[in-house]
Amino acid sequence: MTRRGPTISFVAAGLVAAGSLHAGTTGCAPAPAPICTQAPGDHDTVILFRGITFTRESMGTSAGFDLDGRVSDRGDVTTCRKADFTSPEGTAGIDNQVSQLLPIIEEQTGGLRLDDVLQTAIDNGQLLLAFELVGVDDPMNDPCVTVRLRPVVGTPLLGTDGRVLPGQTFDVDPMGEVSVVEGATLTDGVLDVGPAAIALPVQILDARFTLDVEDARVRLVHGDDGSWQGVLGGGISVAQMIEVAQGLNIPSDLMGAVMVVLHSYADLARDEAGDCQSISATLAVDGVSAFLYE
Amino acid sequence: MRMIDARHRAPAKSSFLGASLVIAALASSATACLGEEGTFVPPQPGHVSRLPFEAAPSGLRRLTRAQYLSSVRAIFGDDVVLPAPTALEPDNPVDGLVAQGTTVTTISPLGVERYEAAAYDIAEQAMDPARRDRFVSCVPTGVDDDLCASSTLAALGRSLYRRELTEIELGEATAVATHAGQTLGDFYDGLEFGIALLLQSPSFLFREELGTPMDPGDPSHLRYEGHELAARMAYFLWNAPPDEALLAAAEAGTLDGDEGVRAEAARMLADPRARDGVRAFVDDWLNLRELDRMVKDPMVFVHASPDVGPAAREETVRSFQNIVFDEEQDIREIMTTRVTFVNRRLAAIYEVRAPREDFGRIELPEDGPRMGLLGQVGVLAPNAHPTATSPTRRGAFIRERLLCDRVPAPPANVNTAIPEPSPDARTLRERLLAHQEVEVCAACHVFLDDVGFGLERFDSLGHARLTENGATIDERGAIDGVAFADARELAEHVRASPRFPQCLATHAYRVAVGRRETEGERGELRRIYARFANDGYLFRELMLEIVASRAFREASPPSEETDEVMP
Structure with missing residues (x-):
């Protein structure tokens, strides 16, 4: 038990970071971002992440993004011989190596589901992340939206379903790092963000740190009920994850195993020595409308 | 202990x-003071009644x-x-x-x-x-x-x-x-x-409100004097007992004359305790006490919580108090104001930014679906079923409480069940329209439902919605032969109706005297209403006029029968 807290928090936190940040929409090269401003629009909104779960792989299928623009199999040295998945819609090349890691991690932590750890952290107000959509002139279609990802603080009200209620108001975290992504788009109610570099503030159990993520990509669909459902994909640097882990007081014998596991599942950012330096991940996101105190 | x-x-x-x-x-x-139902029909503003006054029993x-x-x-x-x-x-x-x-x-x-x-x-x-x-x-x-x-x-x-x-x-x-x-x-x-x-x-x-003969030789004409009148004033204006100043005024005979009564009433209405008087009135008039025991199906309404009802009660009361005491506005503003008072839970239901304080003032969005009293959970939730809305109940609330229309009970031996949802009638509106085709049900349901349809944009708890069972909500309706498109237009109509301030004044009078008005008080009530209208529908002025009226200060001996106005 003494190991579980920091280990779980580290792994979950790292994977959240990885999932929420890399880029690539199913193989299409990103279009040049329009020049956007951060001027307020008439339909600016805030999306609170009230549910974050790891997308799991099943029979070669997984939701997510083609982060590297390649369709890889186990023979592809560029991805360190990690095979990609196919999305439920049939798109090949989905990068989500974390889904391979999940069973191992959960077995090592006594069968505790990481999704439950994340959800608990959200429900008790520890892990509250929000997207601020700024410069939205049309809630359904706007080619030029600025997105700010920031941690927020407050004690969320839970509904009768045990989930964070929509429509709540939170404070911005004065100590939290804010990532600003310009050039996001809204198309028929679908929000596309990235690829972009994002700093992801994470607080789970007793861990609090920020992870830097390159090429993060997000796609959220705005439902008639006001919800925002979708996925976040991205890669997270193995080196940074190890650095964070070293600050979490993880016992040295376990730390060695963590490093081996992370390196062995890395599939992005191959270096000159032929080693991949990042791990791809995808998270399913359940977002609801929220407000921030001014 | x-x-x-x-x-x-x-x-x-x-x-x-x-x-x-x-x-x-x-x-x-x-x-013996209880009589049959009645209603009073005030004149147009500016009219001064000359109907003879006959005091009601003490x-x-x-x-x-x-x-x-x-x-x-x-x-x-x-x-x-x-x-x-x-x-x-x-x-x-x-x-x-x-x-x-x-x-x-x-x-x-x-x-x-x-x-x-x-x-x-x-x-x-x-x-x-x-x-x-x-x-x-x-x-x-x-x-x-x-x-x-x-x-x-x-x-x-x-x-x-x-x-x-x-x-x-x-x-x-x-x-x-x-x-x-x-x-x-x-x-x-x-x-x-x-x-x-x-x-x-x-x-x-x-409270002993027995009256004293104005003429020792004529016990049929009574007047509430001194302590009796002081208590009557205090419990109406403050919902609390007389303070020392009021008791002293009563003992000094100050309350025996018009000027003294008006001066004391004005003092009392300027006192913070007058907010409690308005609270008691609003609570009673709108039946807000039901909110404390409100039950909504938690499987259907995720916002349902034991603290929603009390919060909604507080919202409605504070909205009134704000118009009466803080803004000193025409009380009809309560129907259309965008200013309201919420805590975090109500703000989440309304999908608006919560105030910093526990219960604070906010302004609802100009283009939002709700405004005024008819957009408040305190009205929407109690006038609905635990699992579904009720255009009938909501319509009856508007008819009876806001417009003083008389709504008869359903006739006996009539099947009041409405059709179950079907592919052809997914919304409650569609099911009620089918129910209206039953001849014996039609008159009342058209009278009520066509009004209540205007609030169908809000679910049983008062949360805004766009669909019901996958079908788009239709919130059109009609009242007094006038069609409206949505809740906001319905609220505008009620605000503009002369029956609304009249009904408000009628209820205020009933709360003040603890009974329905009698035929002999009709003229005095018309005078009160005329002053209310001429004063720009300021609720404090209405309270003062009621207290200063002969109807409030005079009485006849208790009797077994009354002549309260028949409906």
């Missing part, structure tokens, strides 16, 4: 038996739970632990108003026990060594210091009875205190029994 031996209660108990009998007798005479009014508690708080102090409202005899609404119920209610045997328990608890707290110096200004010379007990009980009795105690009353209370003091061997313990007697007396539990 110190236990009191039952034997030691004997002196007070025997007195209470007598008191209870008096209560029963007086309550029975109060019942009587007694039992303190409501809120009035009992506010009285104890005002007299014994904020630090006294009050009995829970549910530990007191329940209020019994008549014609939808608790205020009207006070004139026809009696006290049940269980209620007697409840009042007794509360009385001893309060008396014990009052005589706590840390508190009793507030009430006992003399130093007792022994366990049976009659003089000290008498002076203490006289002062407390004046506050509790809202008048000076008679010699006999004071003598009885003092004798009880002295006897108990001797039995218990302690002056203050004995005094507890004297105080408990006062707290159980009908002169405290009931």
Whole structure:
């Protein structure tokens, strides 16, 4: 038990970071971002992440993004011989190596589901992340939206379903790092963000740190009920994850195993020595409308 | 809490038996004030009525739970632990108003026990060594210091009875205190029994509004004078007992003239306690007490929570208070204002930014679906079913409470069930429209449902929605032959209707006097309404005009029959 807290928090936190940040929409090269401003629009909104779960792989299928623009199999040295998945819609090349890691991690932590750890952290107000959509002139279609990802603080009200209620108001975290992504788009109610570099503030159990993520990509669909459902994909640097882990007081014998596991599942950012330096991940996101105190 | 031996209660108990009998007798005479339903139709603004005035019968009014508690708080102090409202005899609404119920209610045997328990608890707290110096200004010379007990009980009795105690009353209370003091061997313990007697007396539990003959030779024309009028004013304007200034004014004869009454009423309406008077009125008029026991299906409404109802009650009350006291606006603004008061939970239901403070002022979005009273959970939720909305109930609320339309009960032997959802009728609106095709049901349902349809944009809890069972909500409706597109247009229509401020004034009058208006009061009420309209529908002015009216200050002797206006 003494190991579980920091280990779980580290792994979950790292994977959240990885999932929420890399880029690539199913193989299409990103279009040049329009020049956007951060001027307020008439339909600016805030999306609170009230549910974050790891997308799991099943029979070669997984939701997510083609982060590297390649369709890889186990023979592809560029991805360190990690095979990609196919999305439920049939798109090949989905990068989500974390889904391979999940069973191992959960077995090592006594069968505790990481999704439950994340959800608990959200429900008790520890892990509250929000997207601020700024410069939205049309809630359904706007080619030029600025997105700010920031941690927020407050004690969320839970509904009768045990989930964070929509429509709540939170404070911005004065100590939290804010990532600003310009050039996001809204198309028929679908929000596309990235690829972009994002700093992801994470607080789970007793861990609090920020992870830097390159090429993060997000796609959220705005439902008639006001919800925002979708996925976040991205890669997270193995080196940074190890650095964070070293600050979490993880016992040295376990730390060695963590490093081996992370390196062995890395599939992005191959270096000159032929080693991949990042791990791809995808998270399913359940977002609801929220407000921030001014 | 110190236990009191039952034997030691004997002196007070025997007195209470007598008191209870008096209560029963007086309550029975109060019942005579009840009449049949009626309504009053005021004239257009500016019209001055010349209808002859005939005062309504006088009587007694039992303190409501809120009035009992506010009285104890005002007299014994904020630090006294009050009995829970549910530990007191329940209020019994008549014609939808608790205020009207006070004139026809009696006290049940269980209620007697409840009042007794509360009385001893309060008396014990009052005589706590840390508190009793507030009430006992003399130093007792022994366990049976009659003089000290008498002076203490006289002062407390004046506050509790809202008048000076008679010699006999004071003598009885003092004798009880002295006897108990001797039995218990302690002056203050004995005094507890004297105080408990006062707290159980009908002169405290009931407001004596019997009137005094204006002409000693003509007992048929009565006037509420002095202490009676002071109490009548205080419980209407403050929902609390008279303060020392008002009692002093009553004793000085200031309330015997128009100017004195108006001056005191103006003072009282400028006092922060007037907010409590408005709170009591709004609570009663809109039946907000139902919100405290509101039940919504948690499987259907994720926002359902035990604290939604009380929060919604507070929102509606504060909205009124804001218009009446803070903004000093035309009260009709309540129908269309975008200003309201919410906490975090209500803000989440309304999907608006919450205020920083626990319960704060916000402005609803200009282009949002809700505004005014009809957009508040306090109106939407109680007038709906636990699992679904009810255009019928919501329509009836608007008709009866806001416009004073008379809504008859469903005829007997009629199947009131509406069709179940089907592919052809997914929404409640569609099912009710099918129900309207049943001839015997049509008249009332069109009368009610076509109004209530305007609030279908809000679910049973009051949360905005766009669809029901996958079908788009249609919130169109009609009222008084005028079509409206949505809740906002419905609210605009009610605001513009002359029946709305008239109905408001009618309800305010009923709360003030504790009964429906009589035929003989019609002219006086028209005059009140005309002044209300001429004053720009300022609610404080309405309250003042009611208090200053002959209808509020004059009476006829209690009788078995009344001539209240027939519907």
